[in-house]
Amino acid sequence: MSDILLLCWEFLKIGLFAIGGGMATIPFLAKVAQSHPEWYTLEMLADMVAVSESTPGPIGVNMATYAGFLVGGVLGAVLATLALVLPSFILASLVASGLSRYKENSHVLSAFNGIRPAVTGLIAAAFYAVFKIAVFPDGALNLLSLALFFLVLLVSMLKKAQKLHVALYIALAALMGIALKL
Amino acid sequence: MLFQLFSAFFRIGLFTFGGGYSMLPMLEAEVVKKHAWATTDELLDYFALGQCMPGLIAANVAVLIGYRQKKLKGAFFSMLGVVLPSLIIITLIAAALKNFAHLPLVQHAFRGIRAAVAALIFGAFIKLFKANVLSALKPAQGKIEKGIKSHLQLFLPPVLCLCAFILITFSPISPVYIVLGAALLGMFFLRGCEI
Numbered sequence: 001m002s003d004i005l006l007l008c009w010e011f012l013k014i015g016l017f018a019i020g021g022g023m024a025t026i027p028f029l030a031k032v033a034q035s036h037p038e039w040y041t042l043e044m045l046a047d048m049v050a051v052s053e054s055t056p057g058p059i060g061v062n063m064a065t066y067a068g069f070l071v072g073g074v075l076g077a078v079l080a081t082l083a084l085v086l087p088s089f090i091l092a093s094l095v096a097s098g099l100s101r102y103k104e105n106s107h108v109l110s111a112f113n114g115i116r117p118a119v120t121g122l123i124a125a126a127f128y129a130v131f132k133i134a135v136f137p138d139g140a141l142n143l144l145s146l147a148l149f150f151l152v153l154l155v156s157m158l159k160k161a162q163k164l165h166v167a168l169y170i171a172l173a174a175l176m177g178i179a180l181k182l
Numbered sequence: 183m184l185f186q187l188f189s190a191f192f193r194i195g196l197f198t199f200g201g202g203y204s205m206l207p208m209l210e211a212e213v214v215k216k217h218a219w220a221t222t223d224e225l226l227d228y229f230a231l232g233q234c235m236p237g238l239i240a241a242n243v244a245v246l247i248g249y250r251q252k253k254l255k256g257a258f259f260s261m262l263g264v265v266l267p268s269l270i271i272i273t274l275i276a277a278a279l280k281n282f283a284h285l286p287l288v289q290h291a292f293r294g295i296r297a298a299v300a301a302l303i304f305g306a307f308i309k310l311f312k313a314n315v316l317s318a319l320k321p322a323q324g325k326i327e328k329g330i331k332s333h334l335q336l337f338l339p340p341v342l343c344l345c346a347f348i349l350i351t352f353s354p355i356s357p358v359y360i361v362l363g364a365a366l367l368g369m370f371f372l373r374g375c376e377i
Binding site for chain 1: 253
């Protein structure tokens with residue numbers, strides 16, 4: 001039970017501080033993986049990202065449900081998801097009730113001028129963590145994985161590929177993984 | 183009305199892939215066209231507001247619209263609607279994967295997938311880097327007449343980005359403190375500058 005309470009606390013913090021959409025939850029979830037390796041590993045986090053990107057629902061919610069399930073089954077999934085959206089429920093209700101002219105508030109605007117570049121750095125750190133486990137799977141460089149990484153990166157940067165769905169990349173990468181016996 | 187809010191946001195959650203901007207067409211179909219809870223302009227305002235608030239964009243938008251219709255009850259049912267499809271679908275997938283995770287075939291597949299996920303996160307980083315860091319390095323943009331940015335305003339954003347990366351990667355510090363610290367630095371030193 002204490003695990004579940006701790007899980008709720010972690011996701012409450014993520015809901016409050018992961019600003020800027022689903023991808024912004026990844027650095028927080030990566031930190032949780034490092035401090036609670038018995039909950040889930042960085043490898044499992046990368047799998048969570050893949051499943052969350054290629055199934056319906058907002059990425060952030062999907063990630064919370066998945067991580068919660070890994071820690072505490074169905075109850076964990078429900079509680080982690082609710083803890084994640086609780087800050088939104090409280091803050092957005094306050095804003096909607098007009099208690100604060102939130103968006104015109106110059107303190108808020110200038111705070112976000114600082115938060116946005118920092119979140120960019122957080123995402124870079126999340127990339128670095130996932131890159132390491134993807135390309136150095138057993139602690140040693142796997143050239144096939146590295147090649148697959150660059151292949152997906154190049155294809156996703158092509159102008160013509162902008163409209164392709166993320167799920168397509170994931171499915172193709174899964175097939176390549178099986179074919180190459182990664 | 184509460185059930186309408188719930189079911190509209192349930193459909194929005196169900197047919198949104200990826201979150202963020204991919205939500206907008208579905209939001210417009212349900213909130214503007216079907217139920218007339220807001221005009222397109224109002225919806226875009228809610229969306230912009232939801233983006234620059236703590237919390238997930240999807241949940242923020244659901245709560246903002248639900249609250250405007252039926253106060254706290256409306257906010258609650260809208261929020262419940264938008265997260266429920268994820269809860270059901272992801273729980274089923276996670277439970278299924280748990281049973282198959284030991285198969286070598288599945289393990290090879292996921293090793294391939296992880297390389298793709300790394301590339302996708304890198305793509306997201308590049309997009310954010312262009313929008314939040316590189317744009318800050320440009321001297322004051324034409325549309326806003328705020329004079330020339332100070333050196334601090336030019337260089338603080340890239341420094342914040344780099345510090346966040348280094349602190350998270352090489353120290354056990356929680357990202358919570360990095361976001362709080364960056365917010366404080368922004369309030370003091372990045373006043374009135376448009377990134």
